[in-house]
Amino acid sequence: MPASDGASILRPRLPMDRDLGAAPCGFRGRILGIRPIASAGLTAEEMERRLLELGFVEGAAVEILHQGLFGRDPIAVRVEATTIALRRSEAAAILVGPRD
Amino acid sequence: MNDQSIAQRRFHIALVGNPNCGKTALFNALTGSHQHVANYPGVTVERKEGSVTTETGRRVQLLDLPGTYSLRARSPDEVVTRDVVLGRQAGVAPPDLLVCVADATNLRLGLRLALELKRLDRPVVLVLNMFDIAKHRGMEIDTGQLAARLGMPVVTAIAVRRGGTAALLAAIDRLAEAALPPLPSSASPTWEPPDATGIRRLQQEADRLLEAAVRTPDRRDPLTRRLDAVLLQPVAGLAILLAVLFLMFQAVFAWAAPAMEAIDAGFQALGAMIGATLPQTGALGLLRSFLQDGLIAGVGSVLVFLPQILILFMFILLLEDFGYMARAAFLMDRIMGGAGLHGRAFIPLLSSFACAIPGIMATRVIDSRRDRLATILVAPLMTCSARIPVYTLIIGAFIPDRPVGSGAWSWIGLQGLVMFGLYAAGIVSALGMSFVFKRLLWRRTPSEPFMLELPDYKLPRPRNILLGLWQRAKAFLRRAGTIILSMMVLIWFLSSVPRPPEGATEPAIEYSLAYGIGRAVEPILAPIGFNWQIGVALIPGMAAREVAVASLGTVYAVEDAEEHAGQLGQALASKWSLATALAFLAWYIFAPQCVATLGVIRRETGSLRWMWFSFGYMLALAYLAAFLTFQTARYLGAG
Numbered sequence: 001m002p003a004s005d006g007a008s009i010l011r012p013r014l015p016m017d018r019d020l021g022a023a024p025c026g027f028r029g030r031i032l033g034i035r036p037i038a039s040a041g042l043t044a045e046e047m048e049r050r051l052l053e054l055g056f057v058e059g060a061a062v063e064i065l066h067q068g069l070f071g072r073d074p075i076a077v078r079v080e081a082t083t084i085a086l087r088r089s090e091a092a093a094i095l096v097g098p099r100d
Numbered sequence: 101m102n103d104q105s106i107a108q109r110r111f112h113i114a115l116v117g118n119p120n121c122g123k124t125a126l127f128n129a130l131t132g133s134h135q136h137v138a139n140y141p142g143v144t145v146e147r148k149e150g151s152v153t154t155e156t157g158r159r160v161q162l163l164d165l166p167g168t169y170s171l172r173a174r175s176p177d178e179v180v181t182r183d184v185v186l187g188r189q190a191g192v193a194p195p196d197l198l199v200c201v202a203d204a205t206n207l208r209l210g211l212r213l214a215l216e217l218k219r220l221d222r223p224v225v226l227v228l229n230m231f232d233i234a235k236h237r238g239m240e241i242d243t244g245q246l247a248a249r250l251g252m253p254v255v256t257a258i259a260v261r262r263g264g265t266a267a268l269l270a271a272i273d274r275l276a277e278a279a280l281p282p283l284p285s286s287a288s289p290t291w292e293p294p295d296a297t298g299i300r301r302l303q304q305e306a307d308r309l310l311e312a313a314v315r316t317p318d319r320r321d322p323l324t325r326r327l328d329a330v331l332l333q334p335v336a337g338l339a340i341l342l343a344v345l346f347l348m349f350q351a352v353f354a355w356a357a358p359a360m361e362a363i364d365a366g367f368q369a370l371g372a373m374i375g376a377t378l379p380q381t382g383a384l385g386l387l388r389s390f391l392q393d394g395l396i397a398g399v400g401s402v403l404v405f406l407p408q409i410l411i412l413f414m415f416i417l418l419l420e421d422f423g424y425m426a427r428a429a430f431l432m433d434r435i436m437g438g439a440g441l442h443g444r445a446f447i448p449l450l451s452s453f454a455c456a457i458p459g460i461m462a463t464r465v466i467d468s469r470r471d472r473l474a475t476i477l478v479a480p481l482m483t484c485s486a487r488i489p490v491y492t493l494i495i496g497a498f499i500p501d502r503p504v505g506s507g508a509w510s511w512i513g514l515q516g517l518v519m520f521g522l523y524a525a526g527i528v529s530a531l532g533m534s535f536v537f538k539r540l541l542w543r544r545t546p547s548e549p550f551m552l553e554l555p556d557y558k559l560p561r562p563r564n565i566l567l568g569l570w571q572r573a574k575a576f577l578r579r580a581g582t583i584i585l586s587m588m589v590l591i592w593f594l595s596s597v598p599r600p601p602e603g604a605t606e607p608a609i610e611y612s613l614a615y616g617i618g619r620a621v622e623p624i625l626a627p628i629g630f631n632w633q634i635g636v637a638l639i640p641g642m643a644a645r646e647v648a649v650a651s652l653g654t655v656y657a658v659e660d661a662e663e664h665a666g667q668l669g670q671a672l673a674s675k676w677s678l679a680t681a682l683a684f685l686a687w688y689i690f691a692p693q694c695v696a697t698l699g700v701i702r703r704e705t706g707s708l709r710w711m712w713f714s715f716g717y718m719l720a721l722a723y724l725a726a727f728l729t730f731q732t733a734r735y736l737g738a739g
Contacts, residue, residue, distance in 0.1 A: 034296075039549060042548075045295075048296045049299055052296060052300055052547065053170050053209075055208055060307075065328065066332040067432070069431075070578050074430060078320070081205070081316060083554040083555075083556075086549070086552075087425070087549065087550050087554075090550070097562065
């Protein structure tokens with residue numbers, strides 16, 4: 001059965017656990033962590049530092065406000081009181097869960 | 101320290117802050133017109149410096165540093181900020197006081213920067229800028245609590261209001277009194293860039309500070325929310341961006357016309373006055389020719405474009421101040437990405453519409469070398485304002501001034517439409533070439549991430565716009581007064597010397613040195629429909645593109661010395677075929693850069709190879725485009 005196959009592989013801890021890159025426009029949640037993803041020619045460590053510098057820190061409330069026309073990319077994310085534009089491939093490093 | 105030595109030694113302050121924190125507005129408010137812009141030695145980062153006198157009469161030297169989120173510098177701009185702050189920048193006095201500017205409406209990232217600065221053990225004062233907007237939005241900021249927890253003075257400021265910097269100036273006075281003599285500079289070498297854990301810890305500390313001292317109503321700025329709902333709507337947003345660009349070019353073309361006519365008339369009157377006072381022949385005749393045909397006609401034909409350049413810059417500055425430029429980058433990232441460019445390249449490329457030099461310098465916001473190089477290579481393809489003179493002249497002479505449509509569409513003129521088409525051709529070729537470069541030169545290197553803050557919209561402040569315009573106008577006039585003027589004198593010399601013999605039957609120019617040069621290059625230019633006069637004009641056009649027009653003016657003015665009142669446009673319309681005119685336009689879409697642009701490319705890429713590469717590829721494209729245009733137009737019967 002497909003359902004039991006799915007249960008055997010690694011699943012997110014919570015139903016709403018996912019990365020911000022895959023979240024739909026309008027998504028509201030909280031940052032659980034930054035996972036190491038080397039993206040766009042940057043090392044995972046550098047990627048993490050850049051995201052942190054823009055305020056993507058554990059516990060911060062996030063909301064996807066807007067997305068682009070082509071491939072729903074890039075996205076405009078509200079991080080606390082700041083709005084940051086980034087690509088979905090970069091947002092994939094940000095793990096998010098529900099607000100409360 | 102006694103009073104005398106305080107007066108002798110200037111107090112140095114550096115302004116540090118996030119991008120979009122209103123730092124430049126604060127700098128403008130503090131220094132007013134007492135500021136000048138230069139470069140840091142060895143790099144092309146803009147060095148904005150100014151001075152201010154405090155209440156107690158103390159002269160303070162202010163340095164506006166490039167915006168940054170952290171001292172962990174990645175781009176050349178941020179390196180300068182870091183090095184000045186650490187007191188390592190050559191040629192810059194280590195600052196006696198760091199003024200950390202933060203947007204009061206958006207303190208989170210600003211507070212982290214303040215914490216980062218605090219660890220340097222240098223005097224820091226935190227300025228909560230745009231405090232009026234924060235209050236208006238219902239934010240409550242306990243500055244006493246912030247100051248106590250941060251361990252640094254905290255003052256509020258409203259950069260855009262008269263007297264809005266009083267608290268900051270008073271704090272500077274107090275600190276200047278206390279801080280002299282300066283702290284030992286041994287603190288700087290121990291600095292290490294923070295790692296992920298360090299940044300995380302600082303941000304969490306900043307978040308705790310916010311929690312304790314700031315109460316924010318849980319809603320976004322309503323104006324920004326409503327505007328973004330439309331301006332960032334996937335389809336409508338792109339349509340509006342296009343409309344904004346279209347309006348910008350219509351404005352450049354239509355609004356500038358009265359001012360341009362006035363300038364033109366002024367120079368013609370001046371020329372006529374000189375023509376009436378000096379004789380036609382003899383040594384004074386040569387002087388008359390020099391003043392009238394060389395100096396006045398040459399400088400006039402360039403200065404006449406000042407209104408258009410100012411209108412274009414006004415749009416760019418307004419959109420930047422308003423907060424729209426970051427949105428434009430957001431909307432364009434995917435489209436530019438398709439062409440192998442970074443979303444951030446949008447702003448440098450848009451600046452290149454004014455001039456490729458600030459555009460190329462603006463590529464420093466792009467961190468990755470590959471993305472930056474691709475942007476530098478194609479930036480000169482964007483139609484810079486130096487090409488406006490060329491386009492305006494040819495369009496004015498060859499394209500009929502009539503509306504394209506009727507009724508609601510009658511405001512769209514055919515001339516404006518052709519102008520828009522030329523700009524569009526520049527954009528399309530820039531995107532096309534960067535796509536080709538990506539395929540040929542950097543097939544394996546991935547593109548840099550796109551991360552950009554979208555600031556809240558703010559009403560642009562006339563004072564900031566005017567200061568920006570004044571700086572641009574000064575730069576243009578300086579250019580017109582030096583490079584362009586000297587080229588004009590050279591062209592006049594080539595086209596006037598030697599003088600025709602007594603009783604000459606041909607126009608005077610056919611006896612000149614220019615005629616010889618023009619004739620020599622004519623065979624190369626014949627397949628693209630250029631005559632020898634264009635050949636003469638193209639050579640100084642390399643010095644600065646708009647000189648091509650001035651040179652044509654000089655060449656034709658000298659040729660038609662008797663019917664001097666005739667406008668250059670009319671002269672061209674009677675002497676060029678439509679095919680030649682179109683080929684000339686096509687040439688100038690791609691025309692090789694002016695010498696100044698080539699110099700900037702060399703400086704910014706640090707390599708002669710890239711400079712010659714960009715010169716060569718643009719020359720090849722220009723020749724090819726003019727050839728195809730001329731041959732096609734002739735085939736269609738326009739030759």
